Amino acid sequence: LSEKLQETFKRLKGKGRLKEADVNEAMREVRVALLEADVNFKVVKDFVAKVKERSIGQEVLESLSPAQFVIKIVHEEMIELMGGATGKILIAPKPPTVILLIGLQGAGKTTHAAKLANMLKKQGKHPLLVACDIYRPAAIKQLQVLGDQLEVPVFSMGQDAPVDIARASIKHANSNGQDVVIIDTAGRLHINEELMSELRDIKASVKPHEILLVVDAMTGQDAVNVAESFHKDLGLDGVILTKLDGDTRGGAALSIKAVTGCTIKFAGTGEKMDALEPFHPDRMASRILGMGDVLTLIEKAQESFDEKKAKEMEQKLRKQEFTLDDFLDQMQQMKKMGPISSILEMLPGGMGKQLKDVQIDEKDTAHLEAIIRSMTMEERRKPIVIKDSRKKRIAKGSGTSVQDVGRLLKQFEQMQKMMKQFANPGGMGMLGMGKK
Ligand code: GDP
Numbered sequence: 365l366s367e368k369l370q371e372t373f374k375r376l377k378g379k380g381r382l383k384e385a386d387v388n389e390a391m392r393e394v395r396v397a398l399l400e401a402d403v404n405f406k407v408v409k410d411f412v413a414k415v416k417e418r419s420i421g422q423e424v425l426e427s428l429s430p431a432q433f434v435i436k437i438v439h440e441e442m443i444e445l446m447g448g449a450t451g452k453i454l455i456a457p458k459p460p461t462v463i464l465l466i467g468l469q470g471a472g473k474t475t476h477a478a479k480l481a482n483m484l485k486k487q488g489k490h491p492l493l494v495a496c497d498i499y500r501p502a503a504i505k506q507l508q509v510l511g512d513q514l515e516v517p518v519f520s521m522g523q524d525a526p527v528d529i530a531r532a533s534i535k536h537a538n539s540n541g542q543d544v545v546i547i548d549t550a551g552r553l554h555i556n557e558e559l560m561s562e563l564r565d566i567k568a569s570v571k572p573h574e575i576l577l578v579v580d581a582m583t584g585q586d587a588v589n590v591a592e593s594f595h596k597d598l599g600l601d602g603v604i605l606t607k608l609d610g611d612t613r614g615g616a617a618l619s620i621k622a623v624t625g626c627t628i629k630f631a632g633t634g635e636k637m638d639a640l641e642p643f644h645p646d647r648m649a650s651r652i653l654g655m656g657d658v659l660t661l662i663e664k665a666q667e668s669f670d671e672k673k674a675k676e677m678e679q680k681l682r683k684q685e686f687t688l689d690d691f692l693d694q695m696q697q698m699k700k701m702g703p704i705s706s707i708l709e710m711l712p713g714g715m716g717k718q719l720k721d722v723q724i725d726e727k728d729t730a731h732l733e734a735i736i737r738s739m740t741m742e743e744r745r746k747p748i749v750i751k752d753s754r755k756k757r758i759a760k761g762s763g764t765s766v767q768d769v770g771r772l773l774k775q776f777e778q779m780q781k782m783m784k785q786f787a788n789p790g791g792m793g794m795l796g797m798g799k800k
């Protein structure tokens with residue numbers, strides 16, 4: 365992440381409110397970071413506008429600083445934008461599943477045809493690799509070498525027309541029990557009509573189930589045009605983003621997804637055959653923004669948010685206002701941040717440790733939640749009104765037993781009793797210990 369961006373966030377810290385000027389300043393730096401990552405400038409413009417719109421005027425979340433809040437939104441929006449199911453090849457109900465790999469020269473089509481074959485073979489499939497790059501003699505050889513290495517058969521017909529090779533390969537697969545056909549095609553340095561018409565012909569003849577665009581992550585601003593043209597002409601089902609093992613920030617990922625809407629299914633992370641991973645939108649978002657420091661910021665933000673919650677809880681405990689609603693709230697916090705003990709530990713002094721003795725079985729929280737949700741507002745505030753008939757109703761509503769409801773109420777009562785001790789000045793007086 366550019367130091368400048370971090371600095372801006374530092375400066376914004378503590379302003380307490382997300383004003384238009386704050387957002388504008390932060391987004392100016394975000395824009396620079398995205399452009400440095402080679403995200404297409406039009407995509408950057410739209411993205412920045414969208415985040416601005418979402419941010420301005422929003423109440424800053426609890427104890428988050430405005431800057432943390434902005435970066436949180438930026439990060440979330442990027443993940444959202446690049447998200448979607450990944451890492452899967454859709455297997456056709458009737459074999460063979462036909463996968464067509466397309467893309468510019470050097471993008472990694474041949475390498476990734478082999479990587480996919482390797483992956484599918486490990487999943488118990490019987491893939492067939494098909495050599496449709498007839499223009500460079502070395503291309504067929506390259507695929508054969510990889511096929512031999514993986515013990516995956518390679519279908520080739522020398523310099524015959526690619527469309528004929530593709531058609532013949534399906535027949536070959538059918539009569540040899542191969543259930544996935546992966547067609548490696550020729551690329552060009554730039555998109556041209558010759559390439560497109562060749563690919564259209566292959567598409568029409570073999571009707572691929574998956575047309576995957578292979579893109580080098582280092583493709584900069586141009587990634588948008590490349591992806592858009594292929595998508596318009598052929599209709600893409602997904603993208604493989606290659607060479608992510610390099611030091612590129614990979615802004616192409618954001619550009620491609622934003623413009624074509626196509627899911628990035630896989631990431632290529634090396635020349636070796638096992639260097640193929642499902643695409644991770646969250647990791648990619650961090651990477652485009654400039655790696656780990658951003659995440660650290662957000663994690664810190666989250667921490668301070670939780671601390672604030674714990675403080676509020678303390679206030680309630682002191683005032684003896686702790687209700688079943690708070691109990692429920694605590695459980696939801698817990699789901700977000702781990703075991704209840706960690707919340708209790710945030711409470712001052714010995715209070716947390718004492719409360720821990722109440723022993724809430726963490727496995728039961730789903731039950732507990734259901735039970736509280738089945739109570740009326742009055743019951744949550746004044747559980748004393750819950751007698752047998754109400755217990756029955758609550759048990760029924762929550763799919764639990766009357767005993768479960770009884771147990772929850774007992775636990776809650778214990779907890780309240782303990783709180784009274786803390787709150788009572790003549791009691792154990794532990795609260796004072798927590799204060800500085
Ligand atoms: P094609 O022209 O699209 O078929 O591209 P190739 O599959 O022949 O790949 C071009 C070059 O990029 C080869 O030297 C590959 O070894 C290399 N390559 C492909 N994918 C990756 C990757 O994910 N990481 C790295 N580091 N190199 C890759």
Ligand code: MG
Pocket residue numbers: 473474475497503548549550
């Ligand atoms: Mg090739």
